Amino acid sequence: xxxxxxxxxxxxxxxxxxxxxxxxxxxxxxxxxxxxxxxxxxxxxxxxxxxxxxxxxxxxxxxxxxxxxxxxxxxxxxxxxxxxxxxxxxxxxxxxxxxxxxxxxxxxxxxxxxxxxxxxxxxxxxxxxxxxxxxxxxxxxxxxxxxxxxxxxxxxxxxxxxxxxxxxxxxxxxxxxxxxxxxxxxxxxxxxxxxxxxxxxxxxxxxxxxxxxxxxxxxxxxxxxxxxxxxxxxxxxxxxxxxxxxxxxxxxxxxxxxxxxxxxxxxxxxxx
Numbered sequence: 001x002x003x004x005x006x007x008x009x010x011x012x013x014x015x016x017x018x019x020x021x022x023x024x025x026x027x028x029x030x031x032x033x034x035x036x037x038x039x040x041x042x043x044x045x046x047x048x049x050x051x052x053x054x055x056x057x058x059x060x061x062x063x064x065x066x067x068x069x070x071x072x073x074x075x076x077x078x079x080x081x082x083x084x085x086x087x088x089x090x091x092x093x094x095x096x097x098x099x100x101x102x103x104x105x106x107x108x109x110x111x112x113x114x115x116x117x118x119x120x121x122x123x124x125x126x127x128x129x130x131x132x133x134x135x136x137x138x139x140x141x142x143x144x145x146x147x148x149x150x151x152x153x154x155x156x157x158x159x160x161x162x163x164x165x166x167x168x169x170x171x172x173x174x175x176x177x178x179x180x181x182x183x184x185x186x187x188x189x190x191x192x193x194x195x196x197x198x199x200x201x202x203x204x205x206x207x208x209x210x211x212x213x214x215x216x217x218x219x220x221x222x223x224x225x226x227x228x229x230x231x232x233x234x235x236x237x238x239x240x241x242x243x244x245x246x247x248x249x250x251x252x253x254x255x256x257x258x259x260x261x262x263x264x265x266x267x268x269x270x271x272x
Contacts, residue, residue, distance in 0.1 A: 002037065009066050017070040021081050023088035027097070030067070034096055037063045054129070056095035064096055068103050075107045083108055083115065090123055095132070098123075102135035106142035113151035116144055121155075124170050137173040145181050152178060153189075160193055165204050168197070172208040179215045187220045191227050198228075199237045210246045217247035225255035232262045241266045 089101035159171030
């Protein structure tokens with residue numbers, strides 16, 4: 001892998017961006033660029049993270065950042081062409097191509113929101129690996145969170161109402177992005193949406209449920225403690241008890257004690 005020469009990298013990315021209207025040429029040039037900076041020698045585990053499950057050039061992060069830096073300014077004036085390019089990039093079974101597609105998608109105007117949501121749903125089925133999911137439901141939702149939060153919320157509600165675990169996971173991942181948005185404060189609505197899953201959720205969703213309840217607890221600790229105590233007193237749910245234990249350290253001391261008094265009466269049968 002050659003050292004990054006920033007002036008050369010910028011020039012290469014400028015030439016690449018000029019091909020935005022031709023996905024075929026863009027993909028060919030992107031392949032050449034990423035191949036040039038590919039790290040063929042790194043083995044799984046050397047960076048502390050597993051390698052992507054699909055093909056990857058394993059390029060340094062600055063390379064992908066520079067590609068995006070040249071592409072994003074084009075989006076406002078050429079949204080249809082960039083959307084078409086996103087579709088072509090995602091169809092390539094390659095980690096970097098799909099990461100770029102997700103970041104570009106999140107910068108496209110989300111009116112109508114269905115244009116973005118359709119791709120989020122399609123790209124998530126079947127579920128890709130976790131790092132691509134993080135890109136879809138993180139950078140990929142930026143535009144929807146900013147411009148069409150109600151449409152996103154409606155889609156989240158639909159996902160969470162499904163019986164299929166993969167669709168519920170999509171709803172939880174999107175909900176986590178919504179919760180993380182500084183402008184979203186409707187916590188009663190959040191509790192309403194996830195109430196059925198707080199009471200009972202499959203083991204496959206435990207990680208997502210923990211992340212969400214901890215994020216809500218950080219944003220609204222007293223409200224979270226009050227809600228969980230109510231659920232526990234009414235349902236004696238072992239799943240809700242497990243979630244309550246996951247967010248205890250994030251709660252005020254008096255709220256912790258209040259929850260612990262309820263938890264002591266519940267035998268979870270769950271290994272923390």
